[in-house]
Amino acid sequence: MRHSRLLAASALLASVALAGTACAASPAESDETATDEPTTRTVTTDYGDVEIPTDPKKIVVLNYALAGYLYDLDQPVTATIPESADATEGEFSELWGDAPEEDGTVFLPWSVDGFDLEAILAEDPDLIIGGGIGFPLFQAEQVYDELSDIAPTVLVGKELDTWQEQFSFLAEDVFDQADDYDAAVAAYDERVAEVREAITLPEGPVAYVAFTGDGTAYTLVEAVGLPKDLIEVGLEPAPVFADGDFEVYGGGGDMFELSTEQAGQTLTQPTLFVMGFNGDTMDAATLAENPVYAALPAFQNDSVYDLPYWSLRGDYDEALATLDHIEELFG
Template sequence: MSAPARLLAVAVVAALALTGCAADDSTGDGDKASAAKPRTVATDYGKVEVPAEPKRVVVLNHALAGYLYDLDVPVTATIPEDADGKGEFSPYWADEAKKDETTFLPWSVDGFDLEAILKLEPDLIVGGGVGFPLFQAEKVYDDLSDIAPTVLVGKKLGDWRSQFSFLADDVFGKKDVYAQHLAAYDRRVTEVKKAITPPPGPVSFLAMTGDGTAYGLVESVGLPTEFKKVGIEPAPVFAKGGFKVYGGGGDMFELSTEKAGQTITQPSVFVMGFNADTTDVATLKKNPVYGALPAFKSGHAYDLPYWVLRGDYDESMALLDIIEEQFA
């Protein structure tokens, strides 16, 4: 039997078992979850019927898990931040993960472990987001949907606001929770903007992989736009450089070392690793190409932790603290 057929068969058996449980309910009321109405959610991949009160949610992107904890939605399992990694809870939701007894699913560059997901008997799967996890989820969307209702956060939802809003309002019916978090963030932005003296601008951004590959950040999406809100102006590097976005994320473009030397000529630059703290300003400065850049020579190259690159709500709030500490 093929993997999709096997998964579908198991899903049908599970559905019949649930039907039997409902028939055995002598009160006629059912439990609290069955009494509430499921939600029909429109996604880029079709409409999905989501349980009113899901109890066993699998999240197939480490970067999305924080939203569910913020929404008080139980997370049964998620995947490591890196494919083939052991997995580590974010410090911003580690306590909630331990309380939920969240576990890590196997995840490799070849894809998700469908058998492992199936064994968890999820009642909802949430996946997608920015980058590789979305690409992999799209490839097996039908198989995932055979296991449980599957909601993918599409590539158009490229920042924490759109992702959080979609999950809070459309998927889980908790619009007020998102509104409260957004108001808190906006208040903090106002505080930080008043407190800091921005570095010389405009600024650019470099993300480095473990093998030394450099990526610039597209200034109109994601992290650079968060800096712009507090008065740190991103340079139009991507808009004027004729670059192509890298992969499916839409927020980065690859730079050879030579090209970086010709492109990252702005008065200030922010440096971070990709999926890990792979480098820092002090290390890059030893490279003649980077060391000769204006920002490095003038002392206006600044380190950022890797997790700010595609930060969720909690990480974006933490970024504001970093900016305030650096430039107040």
């Protein structure tokens, strides 16, 4: 069964809707209504209005971080891209359950030079979903016209920088499944309240730093994404970006590069969260071997904590799992 937490939250809403439908129309009326239903819908995006099928059968998702939303909405994901560009193969998140297998989802080739348009065309999609935060959005913008020639293409704009905003856009605007989104938010808000009551907060404010495979450090912008989400459980982020003289990395807008020399002057917060980028590329124990980081106040106070790498740009399921992780750390 896909995404038991979301399905459980949706059950009551669904039962009420079904009851109302049973009372509202006879079988003959339902058949007549079905024939009159439109086959396309117009979606307003940052890149213009897009006419999409109301019941797509083959969707290509050009950002791994967006695929989970479509699985939650029970939309057919024919193909997506791996988490990392130039990866030789992809791996589906365990949090998605059996959904990728049920959909027969395959991974498309993806490199730092862009998407493989021929591979996308070969999948014969009737809808393409792309955008989100980071490099996939930049690449999709570069070939938006070419993608639109293959199939109607909807890009999730970079201003939608939390899972709530991304999920809301996809569920309500693109797929007309507002009830599913409402159920997801209700379940999440309930879990936030539980975690907030269950934990003892570390000393704040806190900072977040992610490391790529080559050891490059990227500090998270406090007003975007994960740091903003975790305010709800009481983790107040330090104004590292707001008080500094940094430039956001790439087109994502959610992090900035931090040299080792800058780390000692910038990461002075009493609590630090460490994570990898697109993989388990760093943890607190390994980072403590670096003398510059070991001298930071958070390390000196034994207040450095690991977060799963997928928390960085998490979807709905990953946001829930991050709450579980926070509860384990501080409960």
